[in-house]
Each structure stands twice: as C-alpha cells, then as structure tokens.
Amino acid sequence: xxxxxxxxxxxxxxxxxxxxxxxxxxxxxxxxxxxxxxxxxxxxxxxxxxxxxxxxxxxxxxxxxxxxxxxxxxxxxxxxxxxxxxxxxxxxxxxxxxxxxxxxxxxxxxxxxxxxxxxxxxxxxxxxxxxxxxxxxxxxxxxxxxxxxxxxxxxxxxxxxxxxxxxxxxxxxxxxxxxxxxxxxxxxxxxxxxxxxxxxxxxxxxxxxxxxxxxxxxxxxxxxxxxxxxxxxxxxxxxxxxxxxxx
Amino acid sequence: xxxxxxxxxxxxxxxxxxxxxxxxxxxxxxxxxxxxxxxxxxxxxxxxxxxxxxxxxxxxxxxxxxxxxxxxxxxxxxxxxxxxxxxxxxxxxxxxxxxxxxxxxxxxxxxxxxxxxxxxxxxxxxxxxxxxxxxxxxxxxxxxxxxxxxxxxxxxxxxxxxxxxxxxxxxxxxxxxxxxxxxxxxxxxxxxxxxxxxxxxxxxxxxxxxxxxxxxxxxxxxxxxxxxxxxxxxxxxxxxxxxxxxx
Numbered sequence: 363x364x365x366x367x368x369x370x371x372x373x374x375x376x377x378x379x380x381x382x383x384x385x386x387x388x389x390x391x392x393x394x395x396x397x398x399x400x401x402x403x404x405x406x407x408x409x410x411x412x413x414x415x416x417x418x419x420x421x422x423x424x425x426x427x428x429x430x431x432x433x434x435x436x437x438x439x440x441x442x443x444x445x446x447x448x449x450x451x452x453x454x455x456x457x458x459x460x461x462x463x464x465x466x467x468x469x470x471x472x473x474x475x476x477x478x479x480x481x482x483x484x485x486x487x488x489x490x491x492x493x494x495x496x497x498x499x500x501x502x503x504x505x506x507x508x509x510x511x512x513x514x515x516x517x518x519x520x521x522x523x524x525x526x527x528x529x530x531x532x533x534x535x536x537x538x539x540x541x542x543x544x545x546x547x548x549x550x551x552x553x554x555x556x557x558x559x560x561x562x563x564x565x566x567x568x569x570x571x572x573x574x575x576x577x578x579x580x581x582x583x584x585x586x587x588x589x590x591x592x593x594x595x596x597x598x599x600x601x602x603x604x605x606x607x608x609x
Numbered sequence: 610x611x612x613x614x615x616x617x618x619x620x621x622x623x624x625x626x627x628x629x630x631x632x633x634x635x636x637x638x639x640x641x642x643x644x645x646x647x648x649x650x651x652x653x654x655x656x657x658x659x660x661x662x663x664x665x666x667x668x669x670x671x672x673x674x675x676x677x678x679x680x681x682x683x684x685x686x687x688x689x690x691x692x693x694x695x696x697x698x699x700x701x702x703x704x705x706x707x708x709x710x711x712x713x714x715x716x717x718x719x720x721x722x723x724x725x726x727x728x729x730x731x732x733x734x735x736x737x738x739x740x741x742x743x744x745x746x747x748x749x750x751x752x753x754x755x756x757x758x759x760x761x762x763x764x765x766x767x768x769x770x771x772x773x774x775x776x777x778x779x780x781x782x783x784x785x786x787x788x789x790x791x792x793x794x795x796x797x798x799x800x801x802x803x804x805x806x807x808x809x810x811x812x813x814x815x816x817x818x819x820x821x822x823x824x825x826x827x828x829x830x831x832x833x834x835x836x837x838x839x840x841x842x843x844x845x846x847x848x849x850x851x852x853x854x855x856x
Contacts, residue, residue, distance in 0.1 A: 425712045427744030431678040438685065439705055447699040451689045454701060458686055465672045496743035497674030497766045514779075519744045532761075532779075 371538040372602055373560070376482055376594075377529075378512075379544030380492035380499065382566035383591070384479075385506055386470045389568060391433060394460045398437055401453060402444055409444045416571060418443075423572075427519055429495025434461030465498060469506040478591040479511045485595070487513045491529060491542070493521045493549060521549035523556050530557070541601075543594060548575040551585050560601070561585040562594060618785040619849055620807070623729055623841075624776075625759075626791030627739035627746065629813035630838070631726075632753055633717045636815060638680060641707050645684055648700060652692045662687045663818060670819075674766055676742025681708030712745060716753035725838040726758045732842070734760045738776060738789065740768045740796060768796035770803050777804070788848075790841060795822040798832050807848070808832040809841060 381387035399411045418436045426432035437457050441449050482488060490512045492499050499517045503509050514533065518525040530540060537559035544550025545566040552575060554561040563585060586597055628634035646658045665683045673679035684704050688696050729735060737759045739746050746764045750756050761780065765772040777787060784806035791797025792813040799822060801808040810832060833844055 422709075425709055426678060427742075431673060431682060435678060435681060435705065435708070438701070442698045442702045442705075445698070447697065447702065449698050450694065451692070451696050451698060451701065452694040454685070454698065455689045455694065458682065458689075461682070462669075462672055495674075496764060500766050517743060519747050 374539045376486045377489045377491045377542040382545045405445045415440045474592040490515045523553045546573040563587045621786045623733045624738045624789040629792045656691045721839040737762045770800045793820040810834045
C-alpha cells in the first residue's frame with residue numbers, strides 16, 4: 363500500500379508568549395491607568411484620560427517601544443498635556459512611583475501554568491518568545507520562577523514575520539516543527555502562520571487595543587484556540603497524529 | 610621536528626561593542642545633562658545636579674536598566690527632588706523632549722569605523738554585542754547603516770561573565786577563537802578575560818562613572834589597548850601569528 367507524500371513533521375519546539383499567556387500583565391496596566399484617571403479627574407474632571415493616553419502611547423511607540431518605562435513616560439506626558447502644564451510636580455512624582463511599583467511587582471502566574479509547562483517540557487523544547495522591554499522582561503521571568511523550564515528565551519522588540527523568522531533561523535528550527543502559543547492574534551498567531559508554522563491562541567480576558575486584529579483577516583487553517591494552557595498538551599497530541607492514509 | 614602542543618586557535622569571531630566603540634553615545638548623555646544643570650540652576654542655584662542625578666541613576670539601575678528612557682525618568686525624578694516638588698510641569702515637559710530628541714538623533718559613527726568594519730568583515734565573523742535598552746539599541750543600529758556588516762546582533766541587559774557565556778554557547782563559539790572589542794574595561798574586557806577569551810580595549814574620551822574599573826584588577830595578559838578601531842585588523846594579524854616552535 364502506497365501512501366501519498368504528506369508534508370508532516372512532528373512538532374519539536376513550542377514557543378510561548380509571556381505577558382498574559384504565562385503571567386498577568388495587561389491587568390497591571392489597567393489598574394495603574396485607573397489610578398491615573400482618578401488623579402487627573404481632580405485637575406480636569408471632563409478630560410478623556412483613556413483616549414488621550416492611548417493616543418500618546420501610539421504616537422510614542424516608534425520612539426519608546428513597549429514596556430513599563432514607555433508607559434510611565436507616556437502617562438507623565440498625558441498628565442502634563444491634559445492639565446495644560448498645571449499639574450504639580452508632586453503628582454508627577456506619584457506617577458513615577460506607579461511605574462516603579464509595576465517594575466517591582468511579583469510576577470503573578472496564570473492558573474495552572476507551572477504544571478502545564480512541566481508537562482510540555484517533558485516532550486518538547488520550550489522557548490519563551492516575548493516582546494517588550496529587555497530589562498523588564500528578563501526581570502519578570504526571573505521573578506516568575508519559570509526560567510529553568512525554558513531551553514531558551516528570546517526577547518524581541520516587535521513580533522512580526524521577520525523577527526520570528528530570525529528566531530527560528532538562529533536556532534535551526536523548521537517552521538513545520540514549531541508551534542507558537544499566545545494570547546495575541548496580532549503578535550502570536552498571524553506572523554507565525556505566514557511563516558508556515560502553526561499557532562495556538564489562548565485569549566486573555568483583557569486585550570490591549572493595540573493588539574486587536576480582525577479574526578477574518580487570518581487564514582482559516584493552521585491555528586487553534588484553547589481556553590487555558592493546561593489543554594495544550596492534549597491538543598498537540600491530536601495535531602501530532604498523522605492522518606491515516608494521508609490526505 | 611616536533612612542535613610542543615600549544616593552545617592556539619585562530620580567531621574567527623570578533624565581538625564589537627556599539628556605544629562609544631562604533632558610535633558616539635556618552636557625549637549625547639553629557640550634553641543633555643549639561644542642559645539639565647542649566648535648567649535646574651534657575652530653581653536651585655546651589656544644588657549639585659550631577660551628584661544627585663548619578664545617585665538617582667544608580668538607585669534606579671536595578672529597576673530601569675540602561676538606556677535613554679531610564680535616563681529620562683531619572684532626570685525627571687532628580688528635577689522634582691532637587692526643587693522639592695516646586696518645578697513647574699512645563700519644565701518637566703522640556704526634559705521629556707530631551708529624551709525624545711536623544712532617541713531620534715542620527716547615530717554618529719566614530720571616525721574610520723565603517724572602513725575598519727568592512728576590512729574586518731572580510732576575514733572574521735562580526736558580532737555586535739551591546740548592552741542597554743533593546744528598542745533603543747536596535748533603532749540606533751538601524752540608523753547607523755552598519756547592520757548589514759554584522760553576522761549577528763546580541764543585545765544583553767548586562768555585560769557579565771554569564772551573558773557572554775550565553776552568547777558564545779548559543780552560537781557555538783569557543784572562547785579561544787573569540788576576541789571582544791570595546792571601550793569599557795568593566796563590560797568589554799574583564800568578563801571576557803574571565804571566560805578565557807581575548808579582548809581589545811579602545812578607550813573613548815569620556816567614560817560613564819559606572820563603567821570605571823581599576824586597571825590593576827584585570828589580568829595582565831590576554832588583552833590589548835588600541836587608540837582606534839582602524840588599528841584592529843593589524844593587531845589581530847599579530848596575535849594570529851603562531852609563535853615559531855611554540856612555547
């Protein structure tokens with residue numbers, strides 16, 4: 363019996379996003395943004411703090427990149443602009459303090475993450491692939507206690523086709539043997555599919571506006587959706603089964 | 610004729626620091642720091658701005674890491690503290706603007722750097738190894754026009770024995786075939802010698818206080834000092850010559 367040739371390779375490497383996939387992140391930003399709203403309300407009750415901050419963050423993204431330091435600088439800029447320079451420096455000092463608090467906070471893991479990673483690590487090479495501020499991300503990983511579970515860590519300034527291609531090439535990983543797992547369709551799914559690798563989307567309950575992407579714009583095949591990381595090992599088992607007789 | 614066995618391997622990989630080795634950096638910080646002194650003099654004529662800023666930077670280093678965003682946040686903190694919160698927000702907005710200017714400035718290469726790299730690149734694999742803010746460093750490299758000359762780029766949050774060991778291991782480079790070139794004894798020379806690799810020190814005319822290290826603390830062998838990068842190719846020629854008959 364002759365099987366048709368099928369393009370099938372076992373998955374050997376699982377790439378995992380960090381922020382809002384392994385540990386809580388966006389909620390930390392949201393809490394601080396709520397404090398900024400409260401603080402600015404005392405000076406400019408009618409201002410749309412969220413809209414102005416979002417606009418400032420987007421304007422600064424090309425200069426600052428992602429992360430807490432960028433966020434802190436954009437909060438200070440927003441506070442000065444919305445109050446037309448009338449905010450006292452002591453209030454800006456409070457904002458500086460919020461940034462430091464965010465940088466020092468314990469890394470709070472999502473439920474079941476550690477057990478799920480240990481299970482996956484027995485069968486696959488695990489690679490942490492996060493974007494953002496290098497120092498902040500390394501510090502978060504260290505505080506997470508998960509560092510020992512990863513074969514490698516890649517912190518990139520932006521997650522796009524080029525940066526994923528670079529990571530895979532540098533490590534000699536073929537797209538067909540790689541699956542990327544994360545909460546962002548824009549950063550963890552779309553560019554990976556474009557490279558011919560597979561992806562798993564595990565949504566987080568809050569998504570930063572910048573990470574939104576219409577689902578219709580994605581290919582219909584090659585990616586999966588799960589509710590929690592704990593389900594990943596079983597999904598990979600399913601994917602791994604070669605289709606009998608090919609297709 | 611039998612030669613004694615000598616531990617000698619040809620150098621195949623040259624690691625190069627970026628800031629103040631390939632392009633001007635510390636002078637940019639010094640210029641901005643001078644502007645901060647002038648601005649704060651109007652509010653607190655007797656304050657020692659340099660000392661307070663240095664102290665603030667060191668205190669924040671473990672939270673912020675290196676780079677322009679960290680520097681900007683520390684300048685704002687210094688300005689608020691030294692004026693006891695009396696500085697108007699409009700002056701802090703000026704400081705924010707300095708940070709953005711630094712992030713957008715063209716990358717100004719040191720004399721002869723491009724020609725020297727092209728010459729070296731014909732005989733060695735060139736690796737850019739810089740520390741600092743990921744986004745800022747990538748952006749500087751892009752603006753420098755030098756990116757195409759490097760086989761790889763490694764941006765680390767701190768240059769120490771562990772981070773160099775990681776870079777060499779990840780790329781399968783043996784310490785004996787590696788030489789690191791940079792302006793900082795602390796970051797580019799000392800940790801590299803500890804790994805058993807060689808190093809070349811090319812001092813820059815300004816050194817950030819944090820990078821100072823007493824020269825007596827370094828091993829006496831295994832490193833060299835040059836005045837400019839243009840001399841490196843010839844030095845490597847000299848190093849490469851196996852000693853006749855071994856030793």
